[in-house]
């Protein structure tokens with residue numbers, strides 16, 4: 001395929017996702033303004049991202065700090081209204097770079113990380129949108145705070161570290177019904193007075209919208225299948 005054909009395809013896929021969001025929002029009686037689409041561009045290079053940018057998409061998600069640092073600064077130079085979200089696990093030794101590059105982090109999941117992100121925000125004079133990741137399936141290989149520790153952790157973020165947490169994020173187990181996890185996360189957020197919910201991917205974002213998602217993270221439905229797949233953690 002020529003680059004121009006790829007570009008048309010990407011724009012069409014993005015349009016389809018918007019249509020599906022519209023449909024789900026309508027069914028759920030929700031306002032489209034409440035739902036932000038994060039285009040997950042991990043593993044894709046600038047040639048794949050530019051057509052999506054050209055189609056008007058401004059919010060993008062990456063799961064690795066290193067990869068995002070190599071990719072985004074040049075594109076940001078041409079588009080100063082980008083909104084970059086880190087959706088993958090964050091190591092404390094990358095917190096400084098992450099706070100400098102990203103506008104949002106979805107994966108705050110332990111006190112040590114929360115403390116360092118808070119310190120970096122103060123040092124750099126930045127205030128990112130922050131989500132606490134909850135390991136709703138209690139999967140040992142997956143990041144996220146355990147459900148039974150989530151409330152205490154969110155309060156600790158607020159009171160001990162002075163972090164302004166906006167919402168909760170989850171990645172349901174692959175072999176379970178996602179809706180159960182979305183409902184659980186929505187209830188937990190409600191109990192904590194948190195307004196935002198980062199949940200739903202290509203396979204289940206319509207379900208997530210039904211359960212109140214404010215941020216859906218959609219990769220392959222926009223960019224196509226990833227050749228070197230990186231499972232979400």
Ligand SMILES: *Cc1c(COP(=O)(O)O)cnc(C)c1O
Pocket residue numbers: 040042063087088171200201202203217218219220221230231232233
């Ligand atoms: C890769 C990834 C996504 C997007 O997955 P798709 O199935 O391609 O839509 C969403 N969230 C996280 C945390 C991811 O790592």
